[in-house]
Amino acid sequence: MLNPPSGSRPLGEDPQDRESIRGPISAIESILRHPRRVLYQLRQPGAGHLIIALLLIAIVCSVVYGVVVGTFSGGTQLWAAPVKIAAGLVISAVICLPSLYIFSCLSGTQARLIEVVGMIAGLLALMTVLLIGFAPVAWVFSQSTESLAAMGALHLTFWCIATYFGVRFLSEGFAHLSGKPAGLRVWVTIFLLVMIQMSTALRPIVGKADTILPVEKKFFLKHWFEQLDKA
Amino acid sequence: MRVSGLSLSAEVPELLRGSVTEGRAAIEQPDSRRWLLYLAIILGGAGLFGAALGSWRAPVQALYTAIKLPLILLVISLGNGLLNAMLAPLLGINIGLRQSLLAVLMSFTIAAAILGAFSPLLYFLIWNTPPLVAGASTNTGAHSLVLLCETAMIAFAGIAANVRLLQLLRELSGSASAAKKVLFAWLAGNLLLGSQLAWVMRPFVGSPGLPVQFLREHPFEGSFYEAIFRAVRNLLFP
Numbered sequence A: 001m002l003n004p005p006s007g008s009r010p011l012g013e014d015p016q017d018r019e020s021i022r023g024p025i026s027a028i029e030s031i032l033r034h035p036r037r038v039l040y041q042l043r044q045p046g047a048g049h050l051i052i053a054l055l056l057i058a059i060v061c062s063v064v065y066g067v068v069v070g071t072f073s074g075g076t077q078l079w080a081a082p083v084k085i086a087a088g089l090v091i092s093a094v095i096c097l098p099s100l101y102i103f104s105c106l107s108g109t110q111a112r113l114i115e116v117v118g119m120i121a122g123l124l125a126l127m128t129v130l131l132i133g134f135a136p137v138a139w140v141f142s143q144s145t146e147s148l149a150a151m152g153a154l155h156l157t158f159w160c161i162a163t164y165f166g167v168r169f170l171s172e173g174f175a176h177l178s179g180k181p182a183g184l185r186v187w188v189t190i191f192l193l194v195m196i197q198m199s200t201a202l203r204p205i206v207g208k209a210d211t212i213l214p215v216e217k218k219f220f221l222k223h224w225f226e227q228l229d230k231a
Numbered sequence B: 001m002r003v004s005g006l007s008l009s010a011e012v013p014e015l016l017r018g019s020v021t022e023g024r025a026a027i028e029q030p031d032s033r034r035w036l037l038y039l040a041i042i043l044g045g046a047g048l049f050g051a052a053l054g055s056w057r058a059p060v061q062a063l064y065t066a067i068k069l070p071l072i073l074l075v076i077s078l079g080n081g082l083l084n085a086m087l088a089p090l091l092g093i094n095i096g097l098r099q100s101l102l103a104v105l106m107s108f109t110i111a112a113a114i115l116g117a118f119s120p121l122l123y124f125l126i127w128n129t130p131p132l133v134a135g136a137s138t139n140t141g142a143h144s145l146v147l148l149c150e151t152a153m154i155a156f157a158g159i160a161a162n163v164r165l166l167q168l169l170r171e172l173s174g175s176a177s178a179a180k181k182v183l184f185a186w187l188a189g190n191l192l193l194g195s196q197l198a199w200v201m202r203p204f205v206g207s208p209g210l211p212v213q214f215l216r217e218h219p220f221e222g223s224f225y226e227a228i229f230r231a232v233r234n235l236l237f238p
Helices: A025-034 A035-042 A048-070 A076-107 A112-143 A148-175 A185-202 A220-230 B008-017 B020-028 B032-053 B059-079 B079-089 B096-125 B139-175 B176-200 B224-234
Strands: none
Touching: A025 A035, A025 A112, A025 A148, A025 B020, A035 A048, A035 A112, A035 A148, A035 B008, A048 A076, A048 A112, A048 B059, A076 A112, A076 A185, A076 B020, A112 B059, A112 B176, A148 A185, A148 A220, A185 A220, A185 B139, A220 B008, B008 B020, B008 B032, B020 B096, B020 B139, B032 B096, B059 B079, B059 B096, B059 B176, B079 B096, B079 B176, B096 B139, B096 B176, B139 B176, B176 B224
16 A cells, blocks of 8 residues: 555556546546556646646645635635635646746756646645645634634745645656756745745735735735734 | 454454564555554544543543544544655655555554553543543642643654554565665654644643633634744743
8 A cells, every 4th residue: 555656667557547536526536546646647648638737726626725725814705715715726836837847848858838737736736635624724723723823923924835746746747758957946945035025025814904905015924024013 | 343254353463562563564555444443543542532621521522532633533534645645755665655655544543553552541540630621629749740641651652653654664675774764854854744733623622711612713714833833932931
């Protein structure tokens, strides 16, 4: 039952890798239990359907988690938080996609653009599916505390854990494409910074404000320190 | 107790001995009767321990805590079921939602059986301690002893249950390292949710200055971690 170390065998060598992925449920199961299957299918003709399924999973799961985030403040945030989280995630991925493709090309990997898109879609899907797993815990805390800083820190912790597994999937994917691109770590850092800054650019996501989007531009560190001062 | 052919006297020792082949069979070929029995052990064992815990304050508090303690174990299992099922394959053990849920429930069953076995001891200890009611003479030493014993019993039950769970995970994965990772991740999640649920469902022992209640007036007010943070802050910066 132990998952074999990734990258040990070429994709498709194991018959399980070649099993088709039909629909979002099968995609969720595959990305959690057989990530090699997802990576193999992304390299096959007609991978577009799988990519769409992965993106749909990411959007639906981030909307569901967003509703849980919105329950902390209630009111407008019940719809604003899901929309902002889903949109922020997709926009961050779109912003970072070209740089990942360039990094992979520069390091000599054979990844096609559609494979890179698929791997980012897989990263987002895995991240958001994991966030759904954290949703009951997040809900219990959001009903219990009034501390915006504590809830923000909790959501950030869950997001970090989910991102770790998402990035691990991406890294495994590149390991099968004749080595990891040299800039993958740099790209991951950029991607993390973009997502964190996106959460500040789309604030408030956890708390409340007079306007749905911020009127003042801020760097995320400044925003965090201000929130901690208020706490 | 007997549930259609399965007996408590046969199942509990088997669980406590940590027979990994039995444990593996129980979660890979689930038998609803066995799981009903496990559920009964959780309700009974944790319920009895809860009753002993609450009896220090009042008989009604004993009833309330007898209901709340097993409820917390079941809500943790269900609340973190999905997360645990996702983390297991990601950390190297390819088991599904049902199997991970059953593995966690099995470990809670072991803990509940141990707590149930300790409940007469705890009750006896509390019976010998000045009552926790308003106006009664306070004996700080005796109260501290009760609190320490309660904590030691719960810690022992928790450790024993997790040692058995680790053995089961090792059997399922064939890898000690994957089993440790999954156990650590599950424990972290269960601790996070469990501590907050315990906070929401307080009181368990009760307080002489407060009325006996099933839940405090504002159960969702504040969090366990904020209380800890405030306590540490008050301690360091009085």
